Amino acid sequence: MSIAGNVGLADLPRICPLISRRVQSGEATETRVVNVGNVHFGEARPVVIAGPCAVESRKQTLAVARAVRAAGADMLRGGAFKPRTSPHDFQGLGVEGLKILREASRETGLPMVTEVMDPRLVETVAEYADMLQIGSRNMQNYPLLVEAGKSGKPVLLKRGMAANLCEWLGAAEYVAKEGNLEIVLCERGIKAFPAGEYTRNVLDLSVIPAVKAETFLPVIVDPSHATGVAEMVEGASRAAIEYGSHGLIIEVACDDGGAARPRCDAAQAIGPATLGRIVSFVDSRTGHRAMRKAHAV
Numbered sequence: 001m002s003i004a005g006n007v008g009l010a011d012l013p014r015i016c017p018l019i020s021r022r023v024q025s026g027e028a029t030e031t032r033v034v035n036v037g038n039v040h041f042g043e044a045r046p047v048v049i050a051g052p053c054a055v056e057s058r059k060q061t062l063a064v065a066r067a068v069r070a071a072g073a074d075m076l077r078g079g080a081f082k083p084r085t086s087p088h089d090f091q092g093l094g095v096e097g098l099k100i101l102r103e104a105s106r107e108t109g110l111p112m113v114t115e116v117m118d119p120r121l122v123e124t125v126a127e128y129a130d131m132l133q134i135g136s137r138n139m140q141n142y143p144l145l146v147e148a149g150k151s152g153k154p155v156l157l158k159r160g161m162a163a164n165l166c167e168w169l170g171a172a173e174y175v176a177k178e179g180n181l182e183i184v185l186c187e188r189g190i191k192a193f194p195a196g197e198y199t200r201n202v203l204d205l206s207v208i209p210a211v212k213a214e215t216f217l218p219v220i221v222d223p224s225h226a227t228g229v230a231e232m233v234e235g236a237s238r239a240a241i242e243y244g245s246h247g248l249i250i251e252v253a254c255d256d257g258g259a260a261r262p263r264c265d266a267a268q269a270i271g272p273a274t275l276g277r278i279v280s281f282v283d284s285r286t287g288h289r290a291m292r293k294a295h296a297v
């Protein structure tokens with residue numbers, strides 16, 4: 001007896017040949033370096049992306065952007081279009097938020113990644129963003145993946161919260177099939193026992209070496225959405241680096257932004273001081289402290 005639609009690792013060469021280490025040969029199987037401005041995913045030095053969950057105002061975003069720059073982050077994150085459980089909750093500032101992010105990116109010199117949820121908005125978001133984020137809820141939104149692929153922009157593809165490795169890599173293949181191999185994968189926690197009890201999701205660290213075995217695409221970790229608890233973010237970040245993650249994407253809030261308590265995901269936001277410790281840890285583990293300092297403005 002076999003089950004329809006049931007896929008396992010043995011099916012990967014068929015599901016995603018374009019990104020498979022097992023199918024490709026020679027140079028094509030080496031970890032791919034995905035460049036976003038002056039930031040390089042997939043090199044020995046892990047990339048630290050940080051910023052607010054949502055762009056709430058110009059003042060808040062600029063304050064957080066300056067703080068994460070000072071703490072040593074390489075890249076800025078922030079949501080202008082927010083996927084919220086309730087349609088009555090803050091949905092993000094939309095295009096106004098994109099403009100604010102662009103300004104914060106220009107001022108700090110940090111390349112910027114932001115989420116796009118709607119295939120019809122890929123072109124607009126791509127005008128402002130250096131990298132397009134496909135969120136967990138949209139990992140299997142195939143028309144969105146195709147449009148992101150066509151945009152030619154680097155894509156940060158988050159793992160669906162209930163997706164196994166085959167489904168996640170299958171989603172990446174949709175982007176690759178459009179001729180866009182500028183893809184970075186992001187583990188952000190899965191809905192597994194006991195998600196929701198003492199942690200928002202279950203951080204699946206074991207998937208990092210598994211991803212690396214199956215594909216040459218870089219993989220990073222989001223300890224913020226994985227844990228949902230600010231106090232857990234530092235430990236989760238360290239663990240992810242120990243497991244071989246090519247980087248981190250972390251939500252940060254700061255007091256002088258006029259939004260000490262963010263409207264979105266406040267319980268998982270860390271402060272700039274904690275981010276600074278995480279950056280120091282990343283640098284100490286990889287011996288790139290001097291290099292990162294040299295890059296600082």
Ligand code: PEP
Nearest residue numbers: 079135136137158188225
């Ligand atoms: C986010 O990074 O802003 C976000 C909504 O994350 P996820 O899609 O992983 O839930």
Ligand code: MN
Nearest residue numbers: 053251264265
């Ligand atoms: Mn968030």
